[in-house]
Amino acid sequence: MAGERVRVDQSFKNKTSVVDIHILVVDDDTTSLAIVSAMLRTWKYDVVAVRNPLDALATLRMQKFDLVITDLHMPVMNGLELQKQVEEEFKLPVIMMSADDGENAMLKSLEGGAAFYMVKPVSPEDLKNLWQYAVAAKRGKSVAIEDVKNIPAKSSVVSCENKQSAASSVNQEKQDKKDSKRKGAPKKGKEDGNQKSRGARKRPKVVWTTSLHNRFLEAIKHIGLDKAVPKRILEIMNVRGLTRENVASHLQKYRLFLKKVAERGLYTSKGLSMRSNFASGLPPSLIFKNFQQNYPQFFKFYIPETKNNMGSLNSSNAAPNFGNNNGVNAGIQITNGREIIGTNEKSFNDNGTSNGPRSGYGMLDGHNDNIGLATMGNGTFGKYMEQGESSSAGFENANKLLPWFNNVNQQENALPIFQTKSQQQPNLVNGGENDYSYDDLLNAISLMPNLGEDDLNELFLEETYNQPPSQQQGVEEEPFDEDPLVNELQILELSSSSSLEENPPLSEPAFSPVYV
């Protein structure tokens, strides 16, 4: 039902026109309705016009739309009420339209959930770029909003991706970092500014779109976490124009992210944004399903004998080490906010060179949204360990665990992950082992401290806007160009020549990487 696709004309870059965006226009004023509809059609939108909200709802139930534009003031049901209903039933973005330019009406609409507010009379220009709302909503994230003017800051749709990791108040542990390098003298005898007019970068910046990042994640998964070094990732990603430096930079950031997440215990509201760039663009449930399918063997726990033994883990139970040459032990490190179980604060920043305790960052699988789905409540680990007495949310127990994959030694690419409720009690959840439902997600999330309603809402929104393919009805899935602006990066043809046989580069790219 809500899984229809939005196809963006490849040529939109020049023509600024969009095809296949279905818009429902609702206005009791026939004239206004006709004008707006006509204007929308000039921009090549597919438009259906109805005169009252009830008809609108009926129409929505019969036909797929990407966007609803409604007048605010209407009899029987006003635009706000309609928006609520549309939101609830169809999860479509609603754009409010009204001659009322009062702040009150605008704020009410936007706060009520409208994606945008347009004051009548609307101009063609106002309508030109509305497709971006549809696309943004559909993808649960922002797109490159280019020409839309006056985007209200409160828009719930626009740029929701960019507000990732807002606070990030975790920067405290790092200031005392003895600033070893780059301190006094840049030895390299290039003191003065002989900057060779580096104003123009040879290559523009790579935009790490979700898809490109997903490819990056897939490459890591493909290679194996501990072997995932820039050069190798680059090979596997197989993206034309992408440089090792690009990958290294991104990998650096990615690791920082992982570290942060691991340190924070994977569950805080602000620290783990479901919309992080490092979260896969897939909906959480789908991610999880995928993960389960891809790594069924990983859904077991290893329970360490004691706490604080991470640094002395022997080879048979060591966490995967993907800090390849610096002795960093990677593994999920559950924190209770202060102490990191399995290592300790002192050793966490230890930069020594001996075999002593090392800190590290937890590694997640490429679809690290999984961490957000971890169920850590009471009973979750009942199968594997004795439960404490806590009857609260149950994190106490979790703090005593150091779960990661049971095959950590067999496979170099072992990935630590938490177990889900579904995984444990497959028969109790929707009767299907592989079925991760909303309830499942909600259940898991709700057991995590510091997750507010907003987070849940976000999750639901994302889930809704990104229906798994299996739930899409009769809509063929084609690669979606999330940012069709530029298309310079191309996937290289699969070169099956060299030593990549066992791990051939990814093929069949499903994205359009871009430069900026």
Place this chain on the structure above:
DNA sequence: ACTGTAATAT
């Protein structure tokens, strides 16, 4: 030759 890390530039 390559990597990770961090500082710094764009």
Place this chain on the structure above:
DNA sequence: GATATTACAG
């Protein structure tokens, strides 16, 4: 703020 570049060290 995200990404690139650079320096440095291993």
